[in-house]
Amino acid sequence: xxxxxxxxxxxxxxxxCAQRPDAIAPASMPAGMYSAASCSQARAELAQVSQSxxxxxxxxxSAATGDALGVFLIGVPTSSLTGGDKAGQIAVEKGRKLALExxxxxx
Numbered sequence: 103x104x105x106x107x108x109x110x111x112x113x114x115x116x117x118x119c120a121q122r123p124d125a126i127a128p129a130s131m132p133a134g135m136y137s138a139a140s141c142s143q144a145r146a147e148l149a150q151v152s153q154s155x156x157x158x159x160x161x162x163x164s165a166a167t168g169d170a171l172g173v174f175l176i177g178v179p180t181s182s183l184t185g186g187d188k189a190g191q192i193a194v195e196k197g198r199k200l201a202l203e204x205x206x207x208x209x
Contacts, residue, residue: 119169120187123159128196135201141209148202155195162188 136144165186 120165123162126192129193131197131201136205144205158188
């Protein structure tokens, strides 16, 4: 029973760890979200989204590394507990990027 409890606790802690950015799926965006945007507007927005996504991915990598170290050293995913996990924001930015790329295919 004690081993089961220890294994369950370890699994819960590992599940709470921040994911690497490449493991985060893009969020679904409404079809035609950028259909009213001109090609130049879509290109400008794509550049902004790409820059934002790169910054978020860097922060997420730091959070994932911090969580791995925290779990290894003290058994707690410290970055995720302190708000360092940016998975939701990354999913949205990835979704926006895909929508913009789809819009630009028509340019």
